[in-house]
Amino acid sequence: xxxxxxxxxxGFVAIEGERISALGPAAEAPPxxxxxxxxxxxxxxxxGLINCHTHLPMVYFRGLADDLPLHEWLxxxxxxxxxxxxxxxxxxxxxxLAAAECILGGTTCVNDMYLFADSVAxxxxxAGLRGLVGEGVIGFPTPSAPTWQDGLKLSQELLRKWQGHPxxxxxxxxxxPYTCGxxxxxxxxxxxxxxxxxxxxxxxxxxxxPGMVQWREGDETPTAALKRIGILGAELIxxxxxxxxxxxISLLAHGGCSIAHCPCSNLKLASGIAPVPQLLAAGVPVxxxxxxxxxxxxxxxxxxxxTAALLPKGAHRDPAGLSATAMPARTAVELxxxxxxxxxxxxxxxxxAPGKLADLIVLDASAAHLAPRYHHEGAVYSHxxxxxxxxxxxxxxxxxxxxxxGRRLLSLDPAALRAQAQAWVDRSYPPAG
Amino acid sequence: xxxxxxxxxxGFVAIEGERISALGPAAEAPPxxxxxxxxxxxxxxxxGLINCHTHLPMVYFRGLADDLPLHEWLxxxxxxxxxxxxxxxxxxxxxxLAAAECILGGTTCVNDMYLFADSVAxxxxxAGLRGLVGEGVIGFPTPSAPTWQDGLKLSQELLRKWQGHPxxxxxxxxxxPYTCGxxxxxxxxxxxxxxxxxxxxxxxxxxxxPGMVQWREGDETPTAALKRIGILGAELIxxxxxxxxxxxISLLAHGGCSIAHCPCSNLKLASGIAPVPQLLAAGVPVxxxxxxxxxxxxxxxxxxxxTAALLPKGAHRDPAGLSATAMPARTAVELxxxxxxxxxxxxxxxxxAPGKLADLIVLDASAAHLAPRYHHEGAVYSHxxxxxxxxxxxxxxxxxxxxxxGRRLLSLDPAALRAQAQAWVDRSYPPAG
Numbered sequence: 046x047x048x049x050x051x052x053x054x055x056g057f058v059a060i061e062g063e064r065i066s067a068l069g070p071a072a073e074a075p076p077x078x079x080x081x082x083x084x085x086x087x088x089x090x091x092x093g094l095i096n097c098h099t100h101l102p103m104v105y106f107r108g109l110a111d112d113l114p115l116h117e118w119l120x121x122x123x124x125x126x127x128x129x130x131x132x133x134x135x136x137x138x139x140x141x142l143a144a145a146e147c148i149l150g151g152t153t154c155v156n157d158m159y160l161f162a163d164s165v166a167x168x169x170x171x172a173g174l175r176g177l178v179g180e181g182v183i184g185f186p187t188p189s190a191p192t193w194q195d196g197l198k199l200s201q202e203l204l205r206k207w208q209g210h211p212x213x214x215x216x217x218x219x220x221x222p223y224t225c226g227x228x229x230x231x232x233x234x235x236x237x238x239x240x241x242x243x244x245x246x247x248x249x250x251x252x253x254x255p256g257m258v259q260w261r262e263g264d265e266t267p268t269a270a271l272k273r274i275g276i277l278g279a280e281l282i283x284x285x286x287x288x289x290x291x292x293x294i295s296l297l298a299h300g301g302c303s304i305a306h307c308p309c310s311n312l313k314l315a316s317g318i319a320p321v322p323q324l325l326a327a328g329v330p331v332x333x334x335x336x337x338x339x340x341x342x343x344x345x346x347x348x349x350x351x352t353a354a355l356l357p358k359g360a361h362r363d364p365a366g367l368s369a370t371a372m373p374a375r376t377a378v379e380l381x382x383x384x385x386x387x388x389x390x391x392x393x394x395x396x397x398a399p400g401k402l403a404d405l406i407v408l409d410a411s412a413a414h415l416a417p418r419y420h421h422e423g424a425v426y427s428h429x430x431x432x433x434x435x436x437x438x439x440x441x442x443x444x445x446x447x448x449x450x451g452r453r454l455l456s457l458d459p460a461a462l463r464a465q466a467q468a469w470v471d472r473s474y475p476p477a478g
Numbered sequence: 479x480x481x482x483x484x485x486x487x488x489g490f491v492a493i494e495g496e497r498i499s500a501l502g503p504a505a506e507a508p509p510x511x512x513x514x515x516x517x518x519x520x521x522x523x524x525x526g527l528i529n530c531h532t533h534l535p536m537v538y539f540r541g542l543a544d545d546l547p548l549h550e551w552l553x554x555x556x557x558x559x560x561x562x563x564x565x566x567x568x569x570x571x572x573x574x575l576a577a578a579e580c581i582l583g584g585t586t587c588v589n590d591m592y593l594f595a596d597s598v599a600x601x602x603x604x605a606g607l608r609g610l611v612g613e614g615v616i617g618f619p620t621p622s623a624p625t626w627q628d629g630l631k632l633s634q635e636l637l638r639k640w641q642g643h644p645x646x647x648x649x650x651x652x653x654x655p656y657t658c659g660x661x662x663x664x665x666x667x668x669x670x671x672x673x674x675x676x677x678x679x680x681x682x683x684x685x686x687x688p689g690m691v692q693w694r695e696g697d698e699t700p701t702a703a704l705k706r707i708g709i710l711g712a713e714l715i716x717x718x719x720x721x722x723x724x725x726x727i728s729l730l731a732h733g734g735c736s737i738a739h740c741p742c743s744n745l746k747l748a749s750g751i752a753p754v755p756q757l758l759a760a761g762v763p764v765x766x767x768x769x770x771x772x773x774x775x776x777x778x779x780x781x782x783x784x785t786a787a788l789l790p791k792g793a794h795r796d797p798a799g800l801s802a803t804a805m806p807a808r809t810a811v812e813l814x815x816x817x818x819x820x821x822x823x824x825x826x827x828x829x830x831a832p833g834k835l836a837d838l839i840v841l842d843a844s845a846a847h848l849a850p851r852y853h854h855e856g857a858v859y860s861h862x863x864x865x866x867x868x869x870x871x872x873x874x875x876x877x878x879x880x881x882x883x884g885r886r887l888l889s890l891d892p893a894a895l896r897a898q899a900q901a902w903v904d905r906s907y908p909p910a911g
Contacts, residue, residue: 105850107849107860107861108856108857108860111807112791112802112803112805112806112856113802114802118802142846145846146846146847149845150847309784309788311792312788312789312792312793313787313802313864314791314802315792315800315802315804316792317792318792338865341865342864343847343865343867344847345847345867348781348784351742351781352785352788354746355745356745356793358545358745358747358748359744359746359747359748359750360751360789360793367547368748369545369547369746369747369748370546370547371748372545373544373545374544374545411893411896412582413578413579413582413892413895413896414582414776414777414868416537416540416575416895416899416900417538417540417896417899417900417902417903418541418903419542420903420907420908420910421907423541423544427540427544427775428540428775431544431774431776432540432771432775432776434776434778434868435847435867435869436867436868459846462846462849463844463846463849466850469850470850470851470852471853476853
């Protein structure tokens, strides 16, 4: 799975330090001496999955409230819970649990937006997971920042502290056009540009969003409004993009912007279905994201991948059934690997190739649901896009470091993290009576 | 999870012979002496999942061809493969592999329609899985029956051989209104009625189907046409029902018919999305099915459950987002358990209650993706509908017999079955060159 989509039945991958140094058919492998060997017989070795939009600490709110319209869910349950409970410690501990779930499911890189982002980053560092991490800045007081200017300050401190870190890439995050004013958006975007950092923002998630953007002119879409104020450039990663118009898609393509597609969350919160085939046709880089665990409710990128592969085919009640071709399995797999890397503005991950960072996973292909395997070139993509499960991931390597071996986590203690999470729920939301 | 939806945090289930004899809070458990104990601490004990529509032997065609419109997929790939390869041995061996996948994923009962159904039944008997099994009868020659009359004869032999079997329930299966004539349909339906057996048929899977029903009158829908020829009664289990009209739904409700909803397959083959909330509102029993593995591509009922829970919320681009309430987690779980049983005309499975058959699964709830757990009544349904994975199933019991313990299959050897499947592919579709 390099840029040419090469497959080596019986191949090798050599890792030196943080990077892949060589790969190819087994016959070309270097002599075994002096190397630590991981036998991957009967397995699929592939790039690690890249989660392009998430809020990791929200795993602590998994199952707090479900089956509600977005507004009621957010303002009646999530915002109050965040107001009552968020702290650096909460975000650190919750991120450790989320990181365990990510590694167990084959994710090797996340793009996170949340509060107390420094605590998220330090948890990812412990876990060994690669992360783009940003402080979510919003136009009203939050537990981490009384004003958006304080949020900007936190973002700049995050940048200073983590810039150059081998795993953590600081980003600038504005929550959304409907919760942020022009000055906030422009200040954050300018900072991102100055530092060559990604700018991560929720974009057109719901049908109601345009009417909620108080600073828009006329009936501008959120995308058009962002364009007018000068922040629709190559730094921008827009999450969701469910209701983008044709013109919006063209604006994003010309701006060099990318979209993080979160199909499960968009379904669960009744937001809709993003026009992914249209985005791809226009040349907009698209990657997959799980969103937070309160609106998914898991962080399995394989499940996200299945949903992303299936939805564009059948969701539009296409009478002729021609949309069966709308999202080939290989393209869907790329949305979680090579295309995801491009959506996060990264050329150093998402593929297995010499010189790329060694972020890869080993899938045990012996599961009953992966049998049999046909010999045509698309067979492996078919299994990955439609049938593989988070639990099939056997080993995980990030930045050349083994994070999981034989499904045993080496950097984290999941039992302790689960107990910590449960103790927090028992304390904060005790059983009635 | 009895009919009242009772939950016992720290409870017991007692099984005597084939049936559940008692259950309740731990304090009411009988003394341990004389019982074989299975410790389920930290687990969720729940009814086994019921797959209401599948073609188990098609696991051997998993990944043969994907991403094609239904007609091209079926006539260009699946029908030729079936014509070239189907035999009693093929169907028996493939069903054993499929049964392994089912048990590993928490399925305890399947409703199967395929050719050489006697071989399917004998494989399920070996696996220990409960099955409604029928010979697919169709209006043209098949590998198992040169004429539909031969197919009817096979159905009747199946009935004679398996009637009264503790695990296998013979059914009568007509492929679909567009592939079966009136005489075929009426003959099979009459036989089903005579023997009190279920009648299983594909129904209105695609938009094009009405025009393909050569014997319809005027612009009748397939459902209305079936009603006219007298076979829309309580025996009928219709698979898919994607394009049902309001009037169709009303006809099904009045007939006492049920629908097997296969959301993943309907998406993959670009068929569309079935109107499940409308069916439920009309009182039509609905259960979930995976369809065959060539159009899914796995048999995970947990994945089907997630998709069924998510789709009705977001797929219709509901501007107000109110459809977030369209499929509560508990209803979705019931579509795979109690409602599925009702859809299969069974009152003896699908719930945990004294007197019901002992078909149940034990879920290891210690996975990172199931943490934390809130204490409100809906929390367990939320985890099951949105986050649990096939791999979380630890133990499986069908008809009082333990089929899996600690994820080890006791009735089947999955490694041997996988090797057998791969050997078949290597022989039948060898690598090019």
